[in-house]
Each structure stands twice: as C-alpha cells, then as structure tokens.
Amino acid sequence: MKNIILKISVFICVIFFNACKTEKSEITENDFSSEENVYLGYKPPGLVPELFIPEKSTSTDWTLGNVDSLDMNEFYFTYTGNNPFEDPVVVYRNEGSSYRVNKYSFKHNPSDSNILYSRWNYIERTDSGWSKIKSLGPMFEREDWDIMVMSVSSKGTFVFDDYKSNDVIRMSRILDGKREEPKLLGKHINTGKWTCHPFIAPDESFLIWGSEREDGYGKSDNYISFRQLDDSWGPAINMGDKINSELVENGAFLTLDGKYLLFSRHEEKVRENGSTYWESNKYWVDTKIIETLRPQK
Template sequence: MKSIFSSISLLLSLSVMSCGSYAQDDVPIPDGPYLGQTPPGSTPEIFAPGIVNTEEFIEIQGMFGADMNTFYFVRRDEKEVYSLNVVEYKNNQWQQSIVKQGVSAPSISPGGETIYLNNSYIKRTSDGWSEPKKHGAPFDDIDIMRLSASSNGTYYFDTFTPKTMDTPIRYSRLINGKYEQPKSLGPQFGIGRYNAHPFIAADESYIIFDSVREGGYGRSDLYISFRAADGSWGPAINLGDKINTAHSEKNPSLSPDGKFIFFSLRTKSGNEEVNINWVDAQIIETLRPKL
C-alpha cells in the first residue's frame, strides 16, 4: 500500500536533515481534494498512506490549512528529531517541504496565517514562515503542550501538570489587545489522568481533546464538549467506539470545510506505530445536544 511513495518520502527526508526546508517538484500525489484521497466514512482510515504516513518514519498531528491546499503534519525521524512538514499545491504542482525542525504539537489559526507551537508561534511571511516568537505574558510560566485559537483570537490550551489536581485545559481571551489571565474551562476538563491537545472550533461552539479517564476505551480517547447558549461548557462526551479503540487516540483537528476529523492513532508502545487517521465529522452533529 505504501510501495514507491514510501521510498520517495524516505529519499526526500534524508536529503534535508541538515536544512530548514526543501521543495520537491514532482511529489506523486493524485489530483483532487484532500491530496487526491478517497474520503472515509464513519470508520477511521489512515490518511494519505505513502504520502503523509510512511513506513520509515512516525507521522503525527495532521491538519489542513485554511485554503485546503496545504496539509501540515509532524514527522519523527530515526534519530527521534521532530519536524513540522507541509504538502502544498504550489506552482501548479504538489510540493513537500519542512517548515520547521525541532517542533511538535502544532495547531493552525482559522485564517491559516499563524501556526502555534507549544509556548511559541510562527507567522506566514512573503518568504515562508517567520522565526518562532514567544506568546509572552501571561503565558511565560505555563508549560503548554498544545494551543488552539478561535476566530476571535481566544486561546484554548492544555497545561502539563500531571502530578497535581489542577485543571489542565484553560482559555484566555484577547481584550483590548492583551490576553487576560488564563481561566479554567471547567471541572469536566480536569477529570482523569490528563486532558490534552485541545482543538477549538473557529466559532467556539465545541472543543475536542484527548483524555485518559474512567469509562474510556483505551489508553487515551477523543472527547468533545459543546458550548451552551449561556457560554458554559457541557459535559465531556466520548466520541464512541467507532473512533476510539483499545489504543491511543490523540491530537484532534477538523478540516476547515468541517467535513473530517484528523487525529493520531498510536497502536503500539515502545516500538511504537503511529499514524494520522481521518474520519467523517458527522459524529459531531450526532453528538451535539438537541435544542
């Protein structure tokens, strides 16, 4: 299934380990949306095998950019070096490149102009992407794994506090050009061993995240919470056994057209095997509370 695409991906990656980015004029990607892939139904499938997901490396944390002509993902090489990669349609052809090395847990702004990387971010420029910049106050002393932003600039993020009873998912609104002190999103986001890697809908109507808690199906599951009309957040709802397995599901994102959920599936530990999967996003409407 991965055949020649894996070999090409390997050659591309090995040729750029010492540089910040590269371009390939002839990435063999089929024509059509979603990198030419046949969309899945309610059962998750591996996304773009041999193009994004390879046998040689570990690929995690995939997401489409706002224009749907860019797909970003993290790849870990045999030296355990992480890099943010992109497959993009440019100059009438698909190209693959490394955006930034040594980073992980990305999320992209709804407009596609900013990529958030833990406690920093990069901005799109006329020449590519800027150097990482810190978020600054009030986030300087917060150990953020993943930050996700809504259309109005509100930040939603996890906090790496595994040995405390602290609520690990918080939010901070942009008020008069400055971010307020982070606030708890609610006690339902602090249940279990951890709650992490949030993805906030652009309109803030729901949030998807991964968590290890009682009643789950595996090592970590994907959950969703919907925002009520009064601004409060509803209970964390497990996405169910069609998506969650006995393994570990993490790092959710939604395609900008709202049609597909992307997430990482880790099926082994130690000699790990991780793939970026995708599935029909209709599950969101199925779980949404009826008014």
C-alpha cells in the same frame, strides 16, 4: 559560504532520511482548503473512521525557506505535499548540542494564514517567507508550565494543555481588545489522566481533547464538549466506539474546510528483546459524526 551550504545539504539529507516533516512558505490557506489540494485523490471517509495512508513523502514535498538569508541557528522548511496531517512549516532552532523542532500548522486558527502557533511560540508571514520564532510572552512561556498543544479559534481564543500542572487544559480569550489571563476550564473537562491535546472549533462551537477516564474504552479517548447558549461548556461526551478504542486516541482536529475530523491512534508494542515502543496511525472521518454526538434539545 561553501561550508555553510555543505552543512545545510548534509542536514537536509539527514532530515529526509529520518522522515522529518516541513512545508512551504508560498502556501496559502486556499491551497489546503480546496478538495483538489487537500485530498489529492484520497477517497474521503464516511461516518466510520478510516485509516489514512498517505503517499510516501519525498524531498520534492519540502522546501528550505529563506535561502538567500540562511541562518544555521534557525531555519525552516515548508511542505507542499498532499498529506493533511503534515505541518505546513517546521522550524529548526539550534540549542547548542541539538536542534529543537517546532511545528506550525494552519489547523490552529485556520482563518488567519499569516500567523502560525506552536506551544508558546508563533511565527508570522513576511515578504520573504516566515519570521524567526517569537514568544507569546511570560503569560504563556513559564517555567512552571509546559504546553504541548496550542489551539486557536477564529476569534483569537487560545486553548492549550499543560502537563507540568497534572495534565490540565486552560483557555485565554481576547476581551475588549486585550488578552486575558489563562483560566482553567471546568472540572468536567479537567478530569482524569493525560488530559491534553485540545482542539477548539474555529467558531468555538465545540472543544475536543484527549483524556483517560473510568467511563472510557481503555486508555486515552477523544472527548467533546459543546458550547452552550449561556456561553459555558457542556458536559464532556466520550466520542464513542467509532472513534475510540482500548488503545490511545488523541490529537483530533479538523481539515481547514471543516469537512473531515482527523485524529491519531497509538498502540504500545513490545520488541523481541522486551523493550517497548509506540506505533501511531492516523485516521479520518466525516465531520457529520460530530453532530451525532450533540445532545438533543
């Protein structure tokens, strides 16, 4: 037992020194939905996106879960800090030579804080914390697909990307109580390169994703499509130069209270030795900007 505790202690130190992220099982949806806890002193942005600079994360922001029944093959941390970009629960699963990191967030189906999704997996809240990782089954966990982002609406609709199939986005609804087979979204959405990182609004009123297109500002931009009266998805709309730039923008989602839109901006940098790396920054903006993009009737 002492050896296990020592291994975990060393592993925790490695995680924090490498700025890995996790979150806390006692957390509730309300913790993230209130102004006091979500923003914690951060000055909210207006209709112009602002760089989000979080307070430096410390070891006190992270808690190791299920300590009484710790399993070195799969364990998790939960986050209690004040950064809305952080994932609430991060699970580490031993895959032989290394640990795979699975991040779970309330931003997917924010109305249900008892089930969190990550790619083709999910975890459930239990009396003692969070369950082991569970698969969504062969409908989603397939050798010929590879999901990076799974977004879930309040109705349980899944919207997800797949980079193995030339970067496409699919949707799967619940019809008559049953999960339907995933279907490709229309060509107006599945067009361009690097089509990925979808986010469906909790009420399914709009869909945001990243894509590189000829009408864009350079590399990948954030696009939005609004749900139409006939239940179809409207045209793909570039979210404009306030959100997009000549760099790479993607990964958009809303805070749980729906007040702010968060997204990432990435820039490829060159080191002195000629090698390259990506630098990423987080931005946020008032969600009223979304209404300025909605086509006028």
